[in-house]
Every structure is written in C-alpha cells, then in structure tokens.
Amino acid sequence: MTESSKNKVFVIVIMIFLTVCLLLYSAREILAPFLVAAFITYLISPLVVKIQSYGYRRWVGVTIIAAVLVACAVVILIIFIPLLISEIEKFKISYFDYYKSFSNYADAVRNKIETTAPIIKRYDVSDIVIVKIRDFMLLKAQQIPAYLMNIFSIFSIIILIPMLVFFMLLGGNKGINATVAFFPSHYIETILSIMYEMDSVLGRFIRGQLIEASFVGVVSAIFFSALGINFALIIGIIAGIANMIPYFGHYVGLVIALIVGVIQFQTFATAFKIIVAYATIRFLDNNFVQPLAIGHNVNLGSVAMIFAMLAGGQIFGFLGVIFAVPVMAILKTIFIMLVQKYKKATA
Amino acid sequence: MIKKLLQFIFIDDVLKGDIAFLEKIDLFRGLSKRSLAKVALIVFKKTYFDGEKIYEANQEANVVYIVKNGQIKLTGKNLSKVVESEDFFGERSLVENNKHDCSSIALKESELYLIYRAKFYDMAESDNKAGFTIMRNLASILAAKFDSPELQEK
Numbered sequence: 001m002t003e004s005s006k007n008k009v010f011v012i013v014i015m016i017f018l019t020v021c022l023l024l025y026s027a028r029e030i031l032a033p034f035l036v037a038a039f040i041t042y043l044i045s046p047l048v049v050k051i052q053s054y055g056y057r058r059w060v061g062v063t064i065i066a067a068v069l070v071a072c073a074v075v076i077l078i079i080f081i082p083l084l085i086s087e088i089e090k091f092k093i094s095y096f097d098y099y100k101s102f103s104n105y106a107d108a109v110r111n112k113i114e115t116t117a118p119i120i121k122r123y124d125v126s127d128i129v130i131v132k133i134r135d136f137m138l139l140k141a142q143q144i145p146a147y148l149m150n151i152f153s154i155f156s157i158i159i160l161i162p163m164l165v166f167f168m169l170l171g172g173n174k175g176i177n178a179t180v181a182f183f184p185s186h187y188i189e190t191i192l193s194i195m196y197e198m199d200s201v202l203g204r205f206i207r208g209q210l211i212e213a214s215f216v217g218v219v220s221a222i223f224f225s226a227l228g229i230n231f232a233l234i235i236g237i238i239a240g241i242a243n244m245i246p247y248f249g250h251y252v253g254l255v256i257a258l259i260v261g262v263i264q265f266q267t268f269a270t271a272f273k274i275i276v277a278y279a280t281i282r283f284l285d286n287n288f289v290q291p292l293a294i295g296h297n298v299n300l301g302s303v304a305m306i307f308a309m310l311a312g313g314q315i316f317g318f319l320g321v322i323f324a325v326p327v328m329a330i331l332k333t334i335f336i337m338l339v340q341k342y343k344k345a346t347a
Numbered sequence: 348m349i350k351k352l353l354q355f356i357f358i359d360d361v362l363k364g365d366i367a368f369l370e371k372i373d374l375f376r377g378l379s380k381r382s383l384a385k386v387a388l389i390v391f392k393k394t395y396f397d398g399e400k401i402y403e404a405n406q407e408a409n410v411v412y413i414v415k416n417g418q419i420k421l422t423g424k425n426l427s428k429v430v431e432s433e434d435f436f437g438e439r440s441l442v443e444n445n446k447h448d449c450s451s452i453a454l455k456e457s458e459l460y461l462i463y464r465a466k467f468y469d470m471a472e473s474d475n476k477a478g479f480t481i482m483r484n485l486a487s488i489l490a491a492k493f494d495s496p497e498l499q500e501k
Binding site: 057177341 | 363
C-alpha cells in the first residue's frame, strides 16, 4: 500500500463516518422506530436463516416469523394493552393522592428524625430533601406515562415498526452483498472483517440486552404484583427498559417500586420485601440470564461507557443512552482494526 | 404438477443451485444438503473482471475463495497455478490468521464465492458435524499438498 493510497483510505473512512454521524444527528427525531426495528430484526434474523437453511425462500421464513409475531402481538394487545392503559389512567387519577400521602408521610418521618437528631433541623437538611423530592414528583414523575407513550407513538407501534422489521428481514444480506460487490477487490477482506466485527458486536449486544430486559421486566412485574404493589406492570416495563442502561439502570425499577410501595403501604416492612424481591431478580439475572446473554459484554472501560452514555443521551435522548454503548464498542473495534492495519502497512 | 408449483413458489432456486455447486467442491465433500445450505447462506458472491487483482502477497488472509466460473492465476515464490471452476484457493486462511503467500489475478471475468473465516467458525459452532467434516477435508487437502513430489523436491 503506497503512502498516498493509505491517506486516501483514511480520508474516505473519516468522511463516511462524519457524514453518517451528521445524517443520524439531523434525523434523530425520526430515528426511534428505525432503531427499534433494527433491534427486533437483529433478534429474529437467525430464525429466518434457520428456516432458509431448509431450502425455502427467504420470504417464507420471514412470513412464518411475521405470522408468529403478529399472533403474539395480538395476544399482547388483547391481554396487556387494556391492563396497561387502565394502570396509566389509574396512575394519572391517583397521582395527587400519592403526592399528598407522600407529603404527610415525609412530614411524619421528618418530625421523627428531627426529634432524635436536632442537628438535622438546624441545617434544614430534611426540608431541602423533601422539597427536591416534591419537585421531582410534581414536575418529572407525573410525566413518566406520557413519556413512555410518546417514545413510541401508536402509529410507530402498530404500523411503522412491524413494516420496517418485515422489510429489514426480507432484505437480509442484500446490503452486505452489495457492499462486497461495490468495494475494490483489494479491500474486500478488510471490509468483511469490519462488517463481521460490527455485526458481531451489535448482534450479540442487542440479543443479550433484549433477553435481559425482557427477563427483568416480566419478573419484576410478576414479583411486584405478587407483593400487591400498584402499577406493577408499568414498574416492570420501566425496570426492563432501564435495565439496558449500564450501571444506573438496574436500580431504576427498585427505586420506583420503593417509592410506590412505601407510599402505598406506609411501612418499612414493604420496603424490605421490595428489596428482597429486587435482590432475587438480580440473583436470577446474574446467575442464569446473563450467562445466556453474554453479548452485552462489549469490552469497554467504565469511563468510556459513562462518557458514551452521557454523550448519547445529550445528542439522541433516552434511546441515545441505550445505543451509545454498542455504537462506542463498534467504533472502538473499527478504530483498533484500522490502527493495526496502518501499523502492518507501515511496518 | 401441484408439487412442482409449490416447489416453484416456496423453494429457493438460487440456494438450490448454490448447494448443487458447493456439493462438487472437495472442501465440502460428505456434507448433508442442510449443511451445504448453511454454507451457501454464509457465502459472499463477487465478480472479478479480466485482469483484476484479487489479493496480493503479504496481504491479510481471512477468506477462502471458491471459483464458480472463470480462471484465476496464483503467483508466488514457488508457485504458478491457474485455478478454474469448482476449485478453490486461500483455504489456509480457514485454519490460521496469516498473510497470503501468493498473489492472485483474474485471467477472465470470474465469479467467486467468498467465505469469511469468522463467519465459517460461527457456522461450524452451530453445526459441529459439518464443521468437523469440512476441517477433516481441509486437513486431507493440505496433507496432499505437502505430500506432493513437487513440494518434496523443494
């Protein structure tokens, strides 16, 4: 490889990368359904390939999978959607009762604490904490159901996402084959390495995350319903989605369940039960689900991961937080490969 | 009649053709139709034009090339060979992460099937029997090459 051709490759790679970033940034408002569709496609494309390996056309595999998914979706719509909507409505109606109960409960706890430790009263610590929580409850927490509904509008859920998944599945490897056909033969082996690494990192990550999120969501909803906690389904959904966020995500479900449970029952015994349930979920997740979903391990350092999440959140919002880690892992993989190639070429 | 119509609708002719072609390749001798289909599904197809370089010596090697049709010339230190339809080259990349020890060029427009090593490993992991059969075939192909009088003399 001559010096000038090496430089050309670098310039082209950097230009493509910057253009893709710019395009994604400008289209960030409409990105959510595409990302979710890609998520689902990655999860189920191995099943389509399995059906294909029996000699059937790709559309046969896609149609069989689509039929199964539509049947599942219908069952979910019939059983869970009315339940979810009623929980959201219940949440909206009883929210201010919760707020009042919390205020009363917080005042009682504050009086108790301030009697035993007067120094807290002197520095208004409890006032500051209570005001912060009240502000959060009034401004942010009330918007959670609306936010959940807004991320995926009804149009996205019912029409756009399934349609995108169908076409992505039907397309299969056409994009990759077109890329292989397009690139000069000299770069084919490099292009295949990069594409395989990207596919591998992203595929493993997405499958791993979805398996784990589904497990945490479903089991949380079941456990919290068994404990009689209100809005167990909403808490389960939030816990499942938040579980995809490294480090902090695991605790979101616990915190929400604790707030709802303590306000509802006004006893510390409930808090203890919720913590035990949460510890059980984490134990099952760590020991039985995570070994199955090993793909979520993307070999990124903690600082890089936190930076990626914050930057993703800043640019693309909540979905940016979830997708920041695999994107960062892909960039790292490509970067390492390019550096290795550059070193080999200059050696 | 109905059977033929159903086959026409549901059975993938391209895949069927690829299976029939891969069946003739020594590397895939003894594989079941299902395993051949799995191999066919991880293949990348690329057409090389007359005189187009496929790879050069010392370039990274992680693909095995199967010639569907056309002619490819391999040129190395002690090697000058023309590979034709139903033959393959670059098979060493399936066993080791190394560099190509020769260069290759298309002598006329040639269609090649490319199998990327990591993709092949994934397939072999999911279908152990096929993976073992291919590796056994590869071992005997490489052994035959090392036993060749041409190589013994050197």
